[in-house]
Amino acid sequence: MAAAGVLPTYQRYVNGVPVPASRKTLRLREKYIILLVFVTFGTVCFGAFFFLPNLQDRVTMVAVQKQFQNAGQDLFFPKHEDIEKGEKMKRHDGVVDPHKIDDKIRLQINIENDVLNMKQTDNRPITEGENAMELKLIREEKEKILLRNREEEEKKKKEEKQKALQVQKDHSGHPGAQGGQPADPEVKGKRDRVKQMMKHAWDNYVKYSWGDNELRPISRKGHSASIFGTSSLGATIVDAIDTLYIMEMDEEFKMARDWIAEHLDFEGSSELSVFETNIRFVGGLLAAYALTGDQMFKTKSKVIADKLLPAFDTPTGIPYSMVNIKTGSSRNWGWASGGCSILSEFGSMHLEFYYLSAITQDKKYLEKAQKIRELLKQLEKPGGLYPNYLNPKTGRWGQQHVSIGALGDSFYEYLLKAYLLSGKEDVEAKEMYEEALKNVVEKLLQTSKSGMKYFAEYKSGRLEHKMDHLGCFIGGTIALGAKEFNDSKKYTDLGADIAHTCHQSYDRTAVKLGPEAFRFDSSTEAQATRSNEKYYILRPEVIETYFYMWRMTKEQKYRDWAWEATMALEKHCRVEGGYSGIRDVYQENPTLDDVQQSFFLAETLKYLYLIFSEDDLLPLDKWVLNTEAHPFPIKGVNPAALA
Numbered sequence: 023m024a025a026a027g028v029l030p031t032y033q034r035y036v037n038g039v040p041v042p043a044s045r046k047t048l049r050l051r052e053k054y055i056i057l058l059v060f061v062t063f064g065t066v067c068f069g070a071f072f073f074l075p076n077l078q079d080r081v082t083m084v085a086v087q088k089q090f091q092n093a094g095q096d097l098f099f100p101k102h103e104d105i106e107k108g109e110k111m112k113r114h115d116g117v118v119d120p121h122k123i124d125d126k127i128r129l130q131i132n133i134e135n136d137v138l139n140m141k142q143t144d145n146r147p148i149t150e151g152e153n154a155m156e157l158k159l160i161r162e163e164k165e166k167i168l169l170r171n172r173e174e175e176e177k178k179k180k181e182e183k184q185k186a187l188q189v190q191k192d193h194s195g196h197p198g199a200q201g202g203q204p205a206d207p208e209v210k211g212k213r214d215r216v217k218q219m220m221k222h223a224w225d226n227y228v229k230y231s232w233g234d235n236e237l238r239p240i241s242r243k244g245h246s247a248s249i250f251g252t253s254s255l256g257a258t259i260v261d262a263i264d265t266l267y268i269m270e271m272d273e274e275f276k277m278a279r280d281w282i283a284e285h286l287d288f289e290g291s292s293e294l295s296v297f298e299t300n301i302r303f304v305g306g307l308l309a310a311y312a313l314t315g316d317q318m319f320k321t322k323s324k325v326i327a328d329k330l331l332p333a334f335d336t337p338t339g340i341p342y343s344m345v346n347i348k349t350g351s352s353r354n355w356g357w358a359s360g361g362c363s364i365l366s367e368f369g370s371m372h373l374e375f376y377y378l379s380a381i382t383q384d385k386k387y388l389e390k391a392q393k394i395r396e397l398l399k400q401l402e403k404p405g406g407l408y409p410n411y412l413n414p415k416t417g418r419w420g421q422q423h424v425s426i427g428a429l430g431d432s433f434y435e436y437l438l439k440a441y442l443l444s445g446k447e448d449v450e451a452k453e454m455y456e457e458a459l460k461n462v463v464e465k466l467l468q469t470s471k472s473g474m475k476y477f478a479e480y481k482s483g484r485l486e487h488k489m490d491h492l493g494c495f496i497g498g499t500i501a502l503g504a505k506e507f508n509d510s511k512k513y514t515d516l517g518a519d520i521a522h523t524c525h526q527s528y529d530r531t532a533v534k535l536g537p538e539a540f541r542f543d544s545s546t547e548a549q550a551t552r553s554n555e556k557y558y559i560l561r562p563e564v565i566e567t568y569f570y571m572w573r574m575t576k577e578q579k580y581r582d583w584a585w586e587a588t589m590a591l592e593k594h595c596r597v598e599g600g601y602s603g604i605r606d607v608y609q610e611n612p613t614l615d616d617v618q619q620s621f622f623l624a625e626t627l628k629y630l631y632l633i634f635s636e637d638d639l640l641p642l643d644k645w646v647l648n649t650e651a652h653p654f655p656i657k658g659v660n661p662a663a664l665a
Contacts, residue, residue: 049544199662239616257303263618312655341363376440398454422483424462426466476489477489501513531549531607560619565629
């Protein structure tokens with residue numbers, strides 16, 4: 023501390039380092055250098071003023087403007103022939119984008135017009151010398167270029183449209199992708215009415231919930247059920263796209279196709295139903311591919327199917343019900359008999375995975391579905407029946423509950439349709455279907471006191487005399503497969519009996535639309551008795567059976583019943599914002615549930631449209647409809663099966 027007191031008081035420090043004191047005056051040599059710089063600068067300026075040539079007469083403002091314009095022309099507006107050579111004006115496909123040319127030409131014309139306007143504002147005449155004529159000629163030439171570009175663009179659009187139509191024609195040539203217009207004006211009018219219903223449902227979905235999974239037609243906003251997770255996946259778009267195509271709603275189809283191509287994305291972290299994603303998304307995309315040949319649909323369906331595969335990583339190969347599409351983690355519903363998988367879910371993978379393997383030449387999808395069937399075939403079935411629950415870890419049956427309705431339904435459907443889709447080569451599927459149907463007929467088929475046939479449910483050793491709306495599909499499926507058995511009339515008649523019973527479940531309500539489930543006891547036939555079974559959510563299964571029975575028998579009553587259902591939908595379910603389900607079908611003025619289900623567009627309206635069409639639209643010897651009514655081509659008889 024004592025040493026600091028001897029330092030000069032004028033000394034400065036920076037970061038502890040002494041800084042020398044600055045000088046107050048310049049040295050003599052520095053003064054001479056500064057004087058020399060000023061003298062040199064003055065000499066140069068004096069010489070420039072007196073000795074450079076006079077350019078006043080040679081350079082005018084017009085010339086300067088022209089030079090800037092030419093510079094702008096070269097820099098910002100390449101010549102049209104240069105553009106055609108591809109200099110920095112190419113699109114990704116190597117084709118000149120005329121819009122880019124047009125935009126730049128229009129910009130230059132606007133600049134030139136502004137220059138002329140500025141001159142007119144300054145009250146200076148635009149003379150020949152100022153290139154007024156040249157500007158006019160430039161504008162005329164560029165207008166010609168614009169016109170030519172527009173013509174080329176229109177020509178290109180026309181060629182692209184023709185090309186797209188040709189692709190569609192090639193695949194529409196696959197029997198029955200479109201068409202089927204009835205000759206009878208009355209029937210045609212009914213078909214047109216169904217098409218108008220489709221447009222009403224679709225337009226309101228587009229208006230109020232585009233990109234969402236489903237529509238709330240009263241609230242006029244998007245809706246999503248838990249089966250779709252938390253993401254907006256456009257379920258209605260994918261589910262409805264083949265219906266739009268079949269009904270020849272070209273603009274709507276293109277809108278749906280473009281959204282799928284640009285926005286359908288399964289990359290988010292969301293837990294989805296494996297079954298619902300398979301039948302709606304994978305099935306819908308595969309059907310669109312089969313109908314149109316558009317490779318985009320095939321690519322998208324493969325991507326989504328791959329997202330489902332982690333659910334199959336179980337000791338038995340039986341998939342879990344839910345899969346997280348980001349992490350691949352899987353689980354079963356908590357309520358499903360101690361962690362079991364559900365028969366109707368894991369038993370309804372075969373059609374989609376079979377067709378996907380066929381068109382991608384990748385066997386892994388079919389192998390997954392085939393492994394499920396192999397296990398089911400080996401397992402001992404109690405009383406020859408398939409319970410609704412199976413543990414994917416142990417391979418053991420869960421609760422002894424058997425139903426051809428909810429939890430069991432589409433398993434039986436897919437056995438028959440797998441056989442048909444294979445061109446009748448999959449004999450194993452036929453044998454399993456025949457045995458399963460034989461046993462449910464023997465053990466579950468019942469007759470009411472008035473003679474109505476129905477399939478009861480089996481629960482822990484006793485019958486419950488209840489049939490689900492979902493179970494009403496079985497009448498059509500039995501009729502579809504009847505010709506494959508020796509006693510075809512027996513099964514056709516049984517299909518008709520089930521159709522009659524399910525029609526009665528509709529006819530005995532106030533709104534002429536059937537409940538979610540109906541019962542038979544000493545005082546009730548084909549009616550719901552519990553409040554939680556009285557709702558109708560736009561389901562298709564009864565109309566589905568009408569469709570198959572119409573195709574198989576041509577009995578007019580099936581078209582009549584379908585029209586009754588059509589009018590009931592229009593009267594009680596149609597609202598300004600779309601179509602809604604009903605909370606109680608036994609009320610004259612029922613409250614609505616405010617949900618337009620995606621399957622209403624995929625199935626209900628499609629089946630109605632097919633009923634009022636000729637049989638050459640989706641002929642059943644060329645196409646198989648999955649459980650969501652998405653059509654797949656039959657091997658060996660439909661060229662789309664080989665695409």
